[in-house]
Amino acid sequence: MLKRIQTILDGASLDGWHIHSSELSSQELFFVQDAIDMTRSKNVHKVNVTVYKNFNTFKGSSTIKLEPTMTDEEIKSAVDEAAYAATFVKNDYYTLPKPSDKTIKTTNIDTMKWAPDFTGVIQKHDLNSSELFINNANVHILNSEGIDVTYHKDDVYVEAISSGKGINGEVESYKEIKCASFDNDSFDHTLTHVIQSSIDKADASKTPSLENINVILSGVAVERFFNYYVSRTSVKAIYQNISTYKIGDKINETKGDPVTITLHPTMEGSTESVPYDEDGVLLKTTKVIEDGVVKSFWGPSRFSYYLNESPVGIMRNIAVDAGKSTIEEMKKEPYIELVEFSDFAMDALTGHFGGEVRLGYYYDGQTTTPITTGAFTSQLSAVENDLLLSKEITQQNCFVGPTSLLLKNQKISGE
Amino acid sequence: MKVNLSSYLAQTKDVLKALITELDKDFSYVSVLGVDTKGKTHQVTHTGASLNDSSWNERGFVIRVHNTINYFEYSFNMIPDDLAAFVSTIKEELNKGLRLLSERKHNSYEVLQDTSVTDSFFGEVKVDLNELSSEEKMNTLEAIVKSNMSSSDKLIDIRASFEHVTVSKVFLSKDKDLEQAYTWSQGTCVAIVRDDNDTKFYYDATAGLGGLEYLDKVKSLAPEVIEGAILLLEAELIKPGMYDIICAPDVSGLVAHEAFGHGVEMDMFVKNRAKSMEYLNKPVASKHVNMHDGAKAATCVSSYLFDDEGTLGTDTRIIKSGILENGISDVLSALKLNTTPTGNGKRESFERKAYARMTNTIFKSGTDKLEDMIKAIKSGYLLEAALGGMEDPKNWGIQCEALIGREIIDGKLTGKIVSPVLLTGYVPDLLSNIDMVSEDFKLFGSGACGKGHKEWVKTADGGPYLKTKGRLG
Numbered sequence: 001m002l003k004r005i006q007t008i009l010d011g012a013s014l015d016g017w018h019i020h021s022s023e024l025s026s027q028e029l030f031f032v033q034d035a036i037d038m039t040r041s042k043n044v045h046k047v048n049v050t051v052y053k054n055f056n057t058f059k060g061s062s063t064i065k066l067e068p069t070m071t072d073e074e075i076k077s078a079v080d081e082a083a084y085a086a087t088f089v090k091n092d093y094y095t096l097p098k099p100s101d102k103t104i105k106t107t108n109i110d111t112m113k114w115a116p117d118f119t120g121v122i123q124k125h126d127l128n129s130s131e132l133f134i135n136n137a138n139v140h141i142l143n144s145e146g147i148d149v150t151y152h153k154d155d156v157y158v159e160a161i162s163s164g165k166g167i168n169g170e171v172e173s174y175k176e177i178k179c180a181s182f183d184n185d186s187f188d189h190t191l192t193h194v195i196q197s198s199i200d201k202a203d204a205s206k207t208p209s210l211e212n213i214n215v216i217l218s219g220v221a222v223e224r225f226f227n228y229y230v231s232r233t234s235v236k237a238i239y240q241n242i243s244t245y246k247i248g249d250k251i252n253e254t255k256g257d258p259v260t261i262t263l264h265p266t267m268e269g270s271t272e273s274v275p276y277d278e279d280g281v282l283l284k285t286t287k288v289i290e291d292g293v294v295k296s297f298w299g300p301s302r303f304s305y306y307l308n309e310s311p312v313g314i315m316r317n318i319a320v321d322a323g324k325s326t327i328e329e330m331k332k333e334p335y336i337e338l339v340e341f342s343d344f345a346m347d348a349l350t351g352h353f354g355g356e357v358r359l360g361y362y363y364d365g366q367t368t369t370p371i372t373t374g375a376f377t378s379q380l381s382a383v384e385n386d387l388l389l390s391k392e393i394t395q396q397n398c399f400v401g402p403t404s405l406l407l408k409n410q411k412i413s414g415e
Numbered sequence: 416m417k418v419n420l421s422s423y424l425a426q427t428k429d430v431l432k433a434l435i436t437e438l439d440k441d442f443s444y445v446s447v448l449g450v451d452t453k454g455k456t457h458q459v460t461h462t463g464a465s466l467n468d469s470s471w472n473e474r475g476f477v478i479r480v481h482n483t484i485n486y487f488e489y490s491f492n493m494i495p496d497d498l499a500a501f502v503s504t505i506k507e508e509l510n511k512g513l514r515l516l517s518e519r520k521h522n523s524y525e526v527l528q529d530t531s532v533t534d535s536f537f538g539e540v541k542v543d544l545n546e547l548s549s550e551e552k553m554n555t556l557e558a559i560v561k562s563n564m565s566s567s568d569k570l571i572d573i574r575a576s577f578e579h580v581t582v583s584k585v586f587l588s589k590d591k592d593l594e595q596a597y598t599w600s601q602g603t604c605v606a607i608v609r610d611d612n613d614t615k616f617y618y619d620a621t622a623g624l625g626g627l628e629y630l631d632k633v634k635s636l637a638p639e640v641i642e643g644a645i646l647l648l649e650a651e652l653i654k655p656g657m658y659d660i661i662c663a664p665d666v667s668g669l670v671a672h673e674a675f676g677h678g679v680e681m682d683m684f685v686k687n688r689a690k691s692m693e694y695l696n697k698p699v700a701s702k703h704v705n706m707h708d709g710a711k712a713a714t715c716v717s718s719y720l721f722d723d724e725g726t727l728g729t730d731t732r733i734i735k736s737g738i739l740e741n742g743i744s745d746v747l748s749a750l751k752l753n754t755t756p757t758g759n760g761k762r763e764s765f766e767r768k769a770y771a772r773m774t775n776t777i778f779k780s781g782t783d784k785l786e787d788m789i790k791a792i793k794s795g796y797l798l799e800a801a802l803g804g805m806e807d808p809k810n811w812g813i814q815c816e817a818l819i820g821r822e823i824i825d826g827k828l829t830g831k832i833v834s835p836v837l838l839t840g841y842v843p844d845l846l847s848n849i850d851m852v853s854e855d856f857k858l859f860g861s862g863a864c865g866k867g868h869k870e871w872v873k874t875a876d877g878g879p880y881l882k883t884k885g886r887l888g
Contacts, residue, residue, distance in 0.1 A: 032686050036521040039512030042490035042766050063467040067474040068493045085466045088553040119519055129686040172809040176868055240462050241571045342814040343805035349614055356814035356839040375839045375888035413655025413888035
């Protein structure tokens, strides 16, 4: 199909084109408790084509989805319509990325053989329900400048729900697990933790209302917290004036731990490991913030061109350096550790963050009690100068960084 | 103007019927959903523009068969000429799952007994999308951005967008032959402002079944969103606590959707994940509360003839005068629970499983007036501009976020704004405390709904102003 598309694109009146093709297959199992309730599989070919037209000082573009069931006439008509549409898209001129001298080879493994392995671990645990998706993709990226790269990508997604019974009745915990390989011990440990979390919630007390309390964030909230800084170093956010970061800016002048963030094309076990980004740009490890100082930007090649930066590309594997305090040291004074929210949100625009508390632990100086309900909200500008990052490091799929963060003198809205 | 069924689907129906006939020889239930959804998204911002295919675009099929134990589905978007070879491929895929099923603990499902039905629905578009060219649509959006950017030196961006999507679907089985095609459109406007280092945004949107009329509506959104964003620069953080609150219709819709709607999705009943199971025919809200969901409960972006499992859409009364009456279901949950399916089996795309999902979820209007509701509050907030929320069907926890809380003191709006506002608490407490319901009604269809953190589908929600008590943070 790609040959057909390329021939049509070459024959059209265009100033450039880009093809992103993915051949996707999956095996999916849906469990109610430990019983398989449904099985699914798919074989799908997706092709996105972007066409470019130069006019005045602009470079217009339009992206279309082409279907494998389209005839040549349908593809030609869609391309012509997109070429026409591109002439009304007034984006400042930019160049398309060019091929790199280096080629990266990826390994194609039979991920479908993992289905019985994952199923075995799932059925061993007393879960309420779960879903298992084993996906693989063959990606092919081409553009009119000569980029012609391919790579293979595997990922596994598990949604695990656990119910625990206690003084609060029957209470559930929810966990999304993403990984790129089967690791029996790691998967087993994660499911055990989900079950323990629901048991703790079932026996948790109501979150008290507190002021001037140290808040320790752990779990998914840590990754989302740092996503603010990552999004602020994107060339797109800077070009659009959403971010005011400049190279050399000190972003957290701090009595606590300065932030250091590195983006990686690949990370062991991560589902976001790719050698090239969506534009076909060869990716390389890039430190965006070092010791609280902005070092470099990342993002789509178009916006790098606007900022006169070399294209770095889009990377989704994030590594944050550890801090100086151990979690034990963080827990010397009274604290609330928040480990599970209904949906921890970090607004990349305003820096507001927080959510409804599903599970936490309150230490009043003498005893530690599991807590649930209530809400924690705060603003980045109010916490970043005394932010403490734990010495301990944890990996959650495409994020490796401090296991916990300490935010000083916070308010908790409890009951 | 009537919306037509995709010509591709119309042409492919015979091949799909032949495929069903072949598979019917070996399996006691076979159905195929065919989808061909096409649309465009236009956006203009202060720094750029885009005109792309809509992210909802898709063309493909999902076949469902009873595999002698339970149900197997296969999603594909290519139909080889050699149908016999293709049938072998599908059987091969099915057998992979079947082998695992036979070796492992599994659930069994009965064979679905379809009633014979042939029907079709072709929606109407008030203003034909072709009345304006792509250039004219982009120029309209550009004019909105350009004419408003100079209205405040605090503005750093205005984002105006218009999206139109035409959904075409066929559902075929031995007993069913269903066709539908309809167009929904939506326009949004976002203003981003900055004062020193404080950055705020405000948005508004318009959406529904129809065409170009929604582009026209975007024009009127811009002044209001700019005013809202500038107002937010003066907003303070709320002092956390319990307050008397009034939910504006968009926040009422969010509460209906997140706080209660997810909790009555009956695939959650099958998994014992819904607290509402214990409350059927019992009070869950005050007597002022009436709530519905269904493709036929209202006319908006999720109003269709049949769902993604070939069940005809309905209007389900969920809460009547505070009593929980019914849940909403997909066909397999209904089969398991021995209930009648409500036409709520929806898929993110042909590539995904069908789940019990909301369609148009609404609180019914009452008889109160907004000004009387404000007068009835000594100290509280009017919540506006719903941002999003998260469900908790098992434990009935609430997380709903609104962009604006307008302070009410001694029955009057003081002009003071707090932002953002997180509404949390226990669903029955929130619903039981509803003591006034306004005569207004507004429906919002610009958002999308996930189940957990995935499976995004188009839904609408709304209602009147509701006065209740809630914990704000």
